[in-house]
Amino acid sequence: MFDCIVIGAGFAGAVTARELAERGNQKVLLVERRTHLGGNAYDCLDQAGVLIHQYGPHIFHTSNRQVFEYLSRFTSWRDYQHRVVASVQGRLMPVPFNLTSLELAFGSEAAARLSKKCIETYGAEKKVTILELRQSTDPELSALADYVYEHIFEYYTMKQWGTTPEEIDPNTTARVPVFLSRDDRYFQDPWQGIPADGYTALFERMLDHPNIEVRLGVPAETVLTLRDGAAELEGAAFTGAVIYTGAVDELFGCRFGRLPYRTLDFQFETLPVEWFQTHGTVNYTVDEAYTRITEFKYFSGQTLPDRTTIVKEYSRAYTGSTDETPYYAIINGANNALYEQYRALAGAYPRLRLLGRLAEYQYYNMDAIVARALTLADSLIK
Ligand code: FAD
Ligand code: UDP
DSSP: OOSEEEEOOSHHHHHHHHHHHHTSOOOEEEEESSSSSSGGGOEEEOTTSOEEETTSOOOEEESOHHHHHHHTTTOOEEEOOOOEEEEETTEEEEESOBHHHHHHHHOHHHHHHHHHHHHHHHOTTOEEOHHHHTTOOSHHHHHHHHHHIIIIIHHHHHHHHSSOGGGSOHHHHTTSOEEOSSOOOSOOOSEEEEETTOHHHHHHHHTOOTTEEEEETOOGGGTEEEETTEEEETTEEEOSEEEEOSOHHHHTTTTTOOOOEEEEEEEEEEESSSOSSSSSEEEOSSSSSSSEEEETHHHHOOOOTTOEEEEEEEEEEOOOOTTOOOOEEOOSHHHHHHHHHHHHHHTTSTTEEEOSTTTTTOOOOHHHHHHHHHHHHHHHHO
16 A cells, blocks of 8 residues: 655655655655654744744754755745854853954954964865864964863863764864854854744645655554565565664664664753843853753744743763663764664665664754755655
8 A cells, every 4th residue: 555664754754755755656654653743853832832842952054955945845934043152151152163252262452363363374264173273283273272172162072972072073073163254153054044833834744745644653663574685564565665764773673782872861941031041052161061052932033021941951872761862873983883784784675775864873964864865765766
């Protein structure tokens, strides 16, 4: 009865399901073990009526026109340009660390000299990663690098990853470079915003198609079996494509050991004030046990004069317990090699495709996942 099965209703699964159903005219079964759509982008009203992101703050941003236009079929957008500040010894300075942060840290005279030198060395409006800046042999730039490292990266990264910035994948800290600019936005992508009615509404529209059957609260393993290179759906041989967007080690019973992840504990608080902080997100880069506080009304634009909801994020090692979510793959040589062992197992199933942040063990933003889902659907339809 079904032509293909999609596991997981996050961006990877939902976009693939829609494409296969609509463009491929295939009958799609989508199973999701949570009781809601959206994967980690899921949002909902809390008890105070604030639209919160249950699995952490999600801001859409992309430089990929095709992705933006594709999602715009299912939502309009609330213009929102994310701005983040770091709380450093009582001062709030823009992150990514930029020319304004430089002034706040060093005073206008020293900052003028340093910014001139930075721009002469790297170029105006350039982004320089902290690891690159630390390579500088110029004593002033080296002192600047030390300052940024110690006040922005070191402690935050220790909290987030349990290790130093040098020991994590360099692409991770490169996401938040030193920016030789006055632009104090967190992202510079041409398209950014928040779905006007929220992410969950976007997913509801995307999956509202006569060729798609969605089953929520259903773990894949209760309907799908993979054995000896063949798939079974509810006990009967299934020869269609299976698109799996969950953690790949779980798919094979973690037989080579668990893939390491970081998980997060979210502490939500509703407070009887209109605004708690001056920015959507404040990063705690030199103190506190949590990494950041996000205030959701900045995203939703809701007018609620007497209340607001914030979330504090605490990062720790994922243990695999069922009440935890694997949020961040810990990308390094050993873990990538373990991932490859699982990928090789998946290779024995010719109709199985691994897609998404979990299944590919990567650190993808939403737009990257949408792009990958569109590409995968293209190849399956052809
Ligand atoms: P997911 O959203 O994780 O979806 C996978 C789904 O599969 C889940 O719903 C899961 O329940 C389901 N599933 C897994 N296993 C099974 C199974 N066995 N059976 C049935 N269902 C199963 N990206 C941005 O672009 N901007 C941001 O601001 C941003 N902020 C983020 C903040 C945090 C704290 C985190 C963790 C991520 C953030 N991201 C952000 C990244 C974004 O969450 C991912 O790009 C996106 O969720 C990836 O979609 P996905 O479908 O691959 O995975
Ligand atoms: N980072 C940091 N200090 C900051 C912001 C980021 O040290 O104030 C580092 C940290 O290692 C983090 C990485 O840069 O994990 C990427 O930050 P990003 O905000 O992209 O993380 P995400 O939103 O994906 O959690």
